Amino acid sequence: VFNFSPGPATLPEAVLRQAAEEMLDWHGSGMSVMEMSHRGKEFMSIHAEAESLLCELMGIPAGYKVLFLQGGAIGQNAIVPMNLIGRTGRADYVVTGDWSKKSAKEAAHFGEVRIAASSEEGGRYTRVPAQAEWQLDPKAAYVHYCANETIGGVEFFWTPQTGDVPLVADMSSNILSRPVDVARHGLIYAGAQKNMGPSGLTVVIVREDLIGHAMPITPSVFDYKIQAAADSMYNTPPTYAIYIAGLVFKHVKSLGGLAAMEAHNRAKAAVLYDFLDKSGFYSNPIQREARSLMNVPFWLKDAALDAAFLQGAQARGLVGLKGHRSVGGMRASLYNAMSIEGVQALVAYMRDFEAQHG
Ligand code: PLP
Numbered sequence: 001v002f003n004f005s006p007g008p009a010t011l012p013e014a015v016l017r018q019a020a021e022e023m024l025d026w027h028g029s030g031m032s033v034m035e036m037s038h039r040g041k042e043f044m045s046i047h048a049e050a051e052s053l054l055c056e057l058m059g060i061p062a063g064y065k066v067l068f069l070q071g072g073a074i075g076q077n078a079i080v081p082m083n084l085i086g087r088t089g090r091a092d093y094v095v096t097g098d099w100s101k102k103s104a105k106e107a108a109h110f111g112e113v114r115i116a117a118s119s120e121e122g123g124r125y126t127r128v129p130a131q132a133e134w135q136l137d138p139k140a141a142y143v144h145y146c147a148n149e150t151i152g153g154v155e156f157f158w159t160p161q162t163g164d165v166p167l168v169a170d171m172s173s174n175i176l177s178r179p180v181d182v183a184r185h186g187l188i189y190a191g192a193q194k195n196m197g198p199s200g201l202t203v204v205i206v207r208e209d210l211i212g213h214a215m216p217i218t219p220s221v222f223d224y225k226i227q228a229a230a231d232s233m234y235n236t237p238p239t240y241a242i243y244i245a246g247l248v249f250k251h252v253k254s255l256g257g258l259a260a261m262e263a264h265n266r267a268k269a270a271v272l273y274d275f276l277d278k279s280g281f282y283s284n285p286i287q288r289e290a291r292s293l294m295n296v297p298f299w300l301k302d303a304a305l306d307a308a309f310l311q312g313a314q315a316r317g318l319v320g321l322k323g324h325r326s327v328g329g330m331r332a333s334l335y336n337a338m339s340i341e342g343v344q345a346l347v348a349y350m351r352d353f354e355a356q357h358g
Pocket of ligand 1: 072148171192
């Protein structure tokens with residue numbers, strides 16, 4: 001099948017094949033990675049390689065720590081403020097969709113949260129607010145934004161300017177999809193289950209000067225200082241998820257790294273958006289400059305046809321297309337591992353469906 005699910009999502013077949021081959025006996029160790037001690041030399045080498053490949057792919061500069069944690073991006077909605085907000089007691093949030101709205105709401109448990117900019121209009125989000133609209137608080141401990149709104153299909157294609165205030169990004173659904181300027185961020189976090197691997201692993205990339213300011217209530221396992229000092233092994237890390245993510249990183253590198261991913265992702269998204277733009281039957285209301293390369297929501301002219309559309313798609317092996325319940329319609333997620341053939345098959349189906357029902 002071609003799996004358009006928003007996450008957990010399709011993974012490179014080569015990675016899954018390698019994992020299957022190594023399942024019972026990793027590199028002659030006589031063990032599955034799942035059975036290894038996280039402190040043994042085998043797993044330590046897997047962990048170190050995954051971290052070093054991620055640094056290489058993303059160009060993570062010196063002065064940053066990479067943490068492999070648990071709790072997901074939703075966990076980070078609390079963990080980020082617990083670690084960072086204490087410096088001044090307040091933080092700015094930019095709201096561009098359901099995910100950033102949720103982040104702001106959670107952070108408000110830990111300090112004073114201001115909405116520095118929002119693109120919400122009548123409960124919908126179709127753009128990102130221009131930098132000139134941002135009303136930043138120079139005393140904020142950080143400014144948070146969501147680089148790609150997985151539900152709304154709204155993506156940032158520019159890095160916000162926040163002066164001396166550290167910039168924090170939720171990159172759960174677009175990490176590794178194209179190059180990103182890590183040095184302009186104080187902290188980047190992402191759940192792994194879209195472009196990096198299975199769920200259960202949360203990646204945090206944090207500038208070292210932002211470590212060590214956790215509120216006293218912060219659980220030790222979520223204190224960046226404690227986890228950084230323990231090389232993310234203060235608790236038992238999600239070992240198998242780290243192993244698979246390492247295989248994905250190696251695979252992405254073999255394909256040419258993030259510049260190659262960007263070209264691949266732009267080409268795929270263009271196939272679908274070009275079709276949507278020419279159609280009077282399907283629509284996508286997102287402003288062109290903010291259209292996500294990763295998650296493409298679209299609506300049929302008549303929502304009464306949604307069930308038939310999904311059923312027909314399933315029959316052609318096109319799965320995971322149902323839109324998020326909060327916005328309805330459809331959503332095609334085009335993560336790195338989705339092939340251009342998959343997008344072409346989707347468009348061919350959409351064309352046929354329109355011919356039948358339009
Ligand atoms: N943020 C974004 C942008 C997401 O897409 C998701 C999950 O889909 C989350 C946060 C929540 O991630 P998790 O369920 O891993 O906590």
